[in-house]
Amino acid sequence: MMPRLLCHHPEGIVAGPAVSLVITRNRQGSVLVGVLWCLALLSVVVIGVLHTARMDLLVVKNYGDRIQAHYLAVAGIEKAKALLYQDARERSRSGRHHSGALYDAPDQFREMTLGRGQFRVFRPGREDEGGGVLYGISDEESRLNVNVASADELGNLYGMTPDVVAAILDWRDEDNTVTPGGAEIEYYASMQPPYQPRNGPLQTVRELLMVRGVSRELLLGSAAPPNGLLAPEVDQPDESSLDSLNAGWAGLLTVDSSVKDITASGGERVNIQTADERSLTDVRGITSDIARAIVAYRGQNQFKSIADLLDVTAAQNQNQLGGSSGQAASGQDQSASAPNAQSPNGSASAPAGPKVVSEQLLMDIGDDVTAQNGEDLAGVVNINTASLDVLACLPGVSRDLAQAIISYRTSSGFFPNTACLLKVPGMNRDIFKQVAARVSARSETFRILSEGKVTSTGTRQRIQEIVHIGLNDLITLSYREDDL
Numbered sequence: 082m083m084p085r086l087l088c089h090h091p092e093g094i095v096a097g098p099a100v101s102l103v104i105t106r107n108r109q110g111s112v113l114v115g116v117l118w119c120l121a122l123l124s125v126v127v128i129g130v131l132h133t134a135r136m137d138l139l140v141v142k143n144y145g146d147r148i149q150a151h152y153l154a155v156a157g158i159e160k161a162k163a164l165l166y167q168d169a170r171e172r173s174r175s176g177r178h179h180s181g182a183l184y185d186a187p188d189q190f191r192e193m194t195l196g197r198g199q200f201r202v203f204r205p206g207r208e209d210e211g212g213g214v215l216y217g218i219s220d221e222e223s224r225l226n227v228n229v230a231s232a233d234e235l236g237n238l239y240g241m242t243p244d245v246v247a248a249i250l251d252w253r254d255e256d257n258t259v260t261p262g263g264a265e266i267e268y269y270a271s272m273q274p275p276y277q278p279r280n281g282p283l284q285t286v287r288e289l290l291m292v293r294g295v296s297r298e299l300l301l302g303s304a305a306p307p308n309g310l311l312a313p314e315v316d317q318p319d320e321s322s323l324d325s326l327n328a329g330w331a332g333l334l335t336v337d338s339s340v341k342d343i344t345a346s347g348g349e350r351v352n353i354q355t356a357d358e359r360s361l362t363d364v365r366g367i368t369s370d371i372a373r374a375i376v377a378y379r380g381q382n383q384f385k386s387i388a389d390l391l392d393v394t395a396a397q398n399q400n401q402l403g404g405s406s407g408q409a410a411s412g413q414d415q416s417a418s419a420p421n422a423q424s425p426n427g428s429a430s431a432p433a434g435p436k437v438v439s440e441q442l443l444m445d446i447g448d449d450v451t452a453q454n455g456e457d458l459a460g461v462v463n464i465n466t467a468s469l470d471v472l473a474c475l476p477g478v479s480r481d482l483a484q485a486i487i488s489y490r491t492s493s494g495f496f497p498n499t500a501c502l503l504k505v506p507g508m509n510r511d512i513f514k515q516v517a518a519r520v521s522a523r524s525e526t527f528r529i530l531s532e533g534k535v536t537s538t539g540t541r542q543r544i545q546e547i548v549h550i551g552l553n554d555l556i557t558l559s560y561r562e563d564d565l
Contacts, residue, residue, distance in 0.1 A: 146540035149197060151562070153533025154544040157190070157200035161218055161529045164189060165550045169525075173347045173552055178448075178523035179465040179495045184217045191216040198535040204528075205332075207468045209487050220524035221547065222463035224335035225471050227289065228253055228282040229460025234519075237474040238330055245294040252278045252292045264293040285559070286334050302329035333470055337547050337558050339459045340525045342451050345497070347552050350451040354384045364449045366442055370395070374437045384452040386517035387500065390443055391510055395434040440503050440510075447500030452518075461521040464502060465495045477515035482507045496522050525550055526558070 164183055172180055183189070190202035206215040225234060227249065235246045247263030257280070259265045269276050269291075276291065289295045344350055351364050353375060361372035371393075378393040462471060464486060472483035482505070489505045490496060499520050502508050526549050534541040547559035 143538075143540065146535045146538050147542060150533040150535050150540050150542040151544070153195060153198045153200045153535070154531045154542050154562070155533070156195055157193070157202045157531030157533065158529050158544055158546050160193075160200075161190070161202050161527075161531065162546075162548055162550075162555060165218065165527055165548070166555055169550050169552060172345065176344075176346045177495075178345045178497065178521075179463070181465070181495060184219065184466070185210075185215045187216040189216075197537065198533060200531060200533045202529060202531045204530055209469060209491075219528045220463060220466050221335040221338040221526035221528060222340060222461065222521060222524040223466035223468065223471065224338060225333055225462065225474050226336065226338045226460030227286065227334045228336055229338075230474070231476070233476060234474045238333065239470070240299050240330075242294065245292070245299075248293045248295075249289070253281065253283060255280050268293060283336050286331050286336060289330070289334075298329065300329045300331050302331075333468070333474075335526075337526050337549075338461065339457050339549070340461060340521050340523055341551070342453050342456055342458050344448050345523070350449060352452065352454070353387065353390065353450050354379060354452050354454070364446050366446045371437045386452050386514065387443065387447060387450055388510070388514040388517035389452065390438040390450070391436065391440065391514075393437050395437050440500075444498070444500045444503060447498035448522075458521060461519060463522065463524045464499065464520050465490060465522055466524060475516050475519055477512040482512070498522050 161183070164186075168180060168182055172178065185206075192199050192201055201216060202218065203214055203216050204219045206213045225238075227235070232246050232250060235241060235249060236243065244262040247260040251260050251263035251265050257265045257278075259267075264278075266277055269278055278292075279288065283289065287300070289300055290297065342350060351360055353361070358369065358372040358376055361367050361375055362369055367375075374393050374396045375390070377396045382389070382392070384390070462475060464472070469480065469483045469487060472478055472486055473480045475483075478486075485505050485507050486502070493504075496502065499517060499522055500513075501522075502516070502520070503510075503513055526547065528545065528547050530543065530545045532541055532543045542562065544560070544562040546557060546561075549556045549558055
């Protein structure tokens with residue numbers, strides 16, 4: 082018989098025992114559901130906190146790894162600077178302008194282990210070096226200085242037009258006079274946003290992007306990434322990634338090249354334009370007769386470079402005294418000039434005689450004499466390191482002759498001085514006179530690209546620094562990181 086669920090009461094209907102049981106169970110179920118929801122919400126909060134904490138830890142760890150990678154790259158920079166300074170001192174002691182020891186030195190710069198990581202100093206190899214990746218430094222004197230190069234030299238760059246040359250000249254000159262085809266403040270003021278031309282030396286090569294007619298493709302190459310340099314996420318510096326560095330004019334140009342006008346051992350050179358006879362005879366190979374002839378010659382002619390020594394003829398009184406009898410012994414050139422020869426500035430020179438400085442003598446004394454008045458030779462190109470494209474920009478140098486220069490230094494060794502260019506097949510006196518004032522056999526300004534890497538995580542940082550290395554000092558000219 083079914084139990085009664087309801088019963089009468091004076092105050093109304095009351096629930097029986099079964100109804101109370103149902104209500105109790107419903108209340109317990111509600112509490113359980115509430116507890117479960119609280120646990121779910123708490124779990125979500127805990128998971129969120131843990132995720133945030135984990136992300137914070139990863140960010141902190143990644144930041145720490147980047148700091149370590151940065152200082153690993155700094156270690157590569159500092160090692161390269163120390164070795165460059167040591168090399169400069171050793172070259173000075175041995176009387177050499179160039180050694181080439183640090184341009185491809187994998188034993189010094191390839192995957193050098195330090196602490197938790199490693200560093201490397203590397204650069205893209207040029208075509209004449211076989212391409213690929215080379216572990217070493219590069220020099221700015223192997224490039225064409227955009228602040229010093231003439232219009233003709235700039236015009237020899239691949240893809241360069243006369244209008245772009247004129248715009249570059251207008252950008253770097255001090256006035257606001259427009260060169261035909263160029264651009265000055267009126268043009269740049271009309272740009273959005275407007276800006277002014279430098280009207281002075283360019284501070285960086287990338288500043289050329291502000292010059293009218295210079296596109297990113299021309300300067301950085303069509304294959305260059307947006308920042309124009311190697312992306313930091315590339316694990317290994319392969320040929321394709323590094324080729325973008327040399328694909329445009331940026332791989333051929335610089336604003337920093339400069340060397341001291343000194344001998345290979347660091348001594349002062351004798352200025353053929355101002356030195357007296359006694360100082361000239363201090364140069365080994367220059368006799369009293371040759372010194373006298375140099376002084377007499379410069380009275381009517383100005384020496385533009387040491388190449389003009391090849392035009393010096395014996396003084397008239399030397400010929401009258403039979404000075405030709407000792408010419409061969411003193412290194413004189415037995416070839417005679419035409420009578421009443423004209424000097425380079427157009428004035429009539431003294432009666433012509435035999436040349437007193439032969440090519441061999443010039444090569445012997447080429448490092449000891451100079452025709453420059455300043456202590457620094459800004460923008461000169463190092464014939465021991467310049468590429469074919471840079472050498473071919475120099476006055477009088479064709480691409481075939483540029484290749485001959487590279488072939489000669491590859492087979493016969495580095496040039497001890499610029500006069501030794503006369504040994505290169507195809508190089509004659511006329512070409513040497515055009516190029517002599519624009520070249521050097523030494524470099525003092527170097528580009529160091531260093532990468533530090535934390536081995537466990539692969540985090541890496543890159544730093545590029547351009548430094549000038551003297552015999553007694555070291556100066557940082559440029560510093561960049563993060564976008565390399």
